[in-house]
Amino acid sequence: MNPASHGLKITEQDGVSRIDFVERNILDEANIQQIGESIGAVVDASPRPRLLICFENVEHLSSAALGALITVNTKVKARDGQLRLSNIRPQILEVFRITRLDRLFVIHGTAEEAMDTFG
Amino acid sequence: MAASHPDSGPHHTGDASEVRRGVVVMHDVRAEIDRLQDTVLVDVAEVGFDEASTFAIRLALEEAVANAFRHGNAEDPSKTVTVRYAVSSHEIHLAVEDEGPGFDPGAVPDPTEDANLEIPSGRGIMLMRAYMTSVEIVAPGNRIEMIFRRD
Structure with a gap:
């Protein structure tokens, strides 16, 4: 694993940076801070970032992880970029619904569907 | 108080009764937090709560403990x-x-208001309230008591 992308797998695909979580649990605050910094670096590396964050492996996440995602979303918007989330399992999707963050983020069922929506 | 529990491991008592109890004193170390969650969730699963219940309990414990270390301490x-935990077959x-x-x-703003959606913190308490049957923050506010009851 690339040490700069601790806990993440980052791949470039059709002009989109696809980010996959390696861990099942996104809970540890120090780890979440690193993840936020790693994704932030991807955003900063592009004049108009296009990001897909794929949650396929994620079974648990904390409100601190939601906070890191909100910060990423704000950075992407500031650069007039695009952020999509995908492959969120139903229990985690419920967390997004309860917090109403399903209205803040653009969420797709699969990575393929999400990839088709980048402008 | 915390200092009166030199042994930070769980203390199971009353194996003949239906309630499994424990007290765990933790430092802000991820391994200790994980061990607490695993200990409680083993008991929760063994008395027959389903996977959705264990998801809820883990989430509430995570948020409460994170708030306690970050904001409280x-x-x-x-x-x-x-x-402190007490697990029985019904609650x-x-x-x-x-x-x-x-x-x-009462001073924590509602994170689901449109104006607050992009604030990256302040969702822990509302998540605990959403997933637990009852949540009480006991004055002066350094203890939170939660109950999860089987439907």
């Missing part, structure tokens, strides 16, 4: 968080106490 590594009681001065839960 203000990340002071010398301070501990004490978790689960959790109490999480920190060594901080407490806080006024």
Whole structure:
């Protein structure tokens, strides 16, 4: 694993940076801070970032992880970029619904569907 | 108080009764938090709660303990968080106490308001309230007591 992308797998695909979580649990605050910094670096590396964050492996996440995602979303918007989330399992999707963050983020069922929506 | 529990391991009592109880005193170390969650969740699963229940319990414990260390103890590594739990076949009681001065839960803004959606913090308490049957923040605010009851 690339040490700069601790806990993440980052791949470039059709002009989109696809980010996959390696861990099942996104809970540890120090780890979440690193993840936020790693994704932030991807955003900063592009004049108009296009990001897909794929949650396929994620079974648990904390409100601190939601906070890191909100910060990423704000950075992407500031650069007039695009952020999509995908492959969120139903229990985690419920967390997004309860917090109403399903209205803040653009969420797709699969990575393929999400990839088709980048402008 | 926390300091009166030199052994931070879980204490199971009353194996003949239906209630499994424990007290865990933790420092802000991920391995200790994980061990607490695993210990409680083994009991929760063994008395017959389903996977959705264990998801809810893990989430509530995670949020309560994270708040206790971050906000309650203000990340002071010398301070501990004490978790008491009691698990029976029909309900689960959790109490999480920190060594901080407490806080006024009424002063925490509603994170689901449109104006607050992009604020990256302040969702822990509302998630606990959403997933638990009852949540009480005991004055002065350094202890939170939660109950999860089987439907």
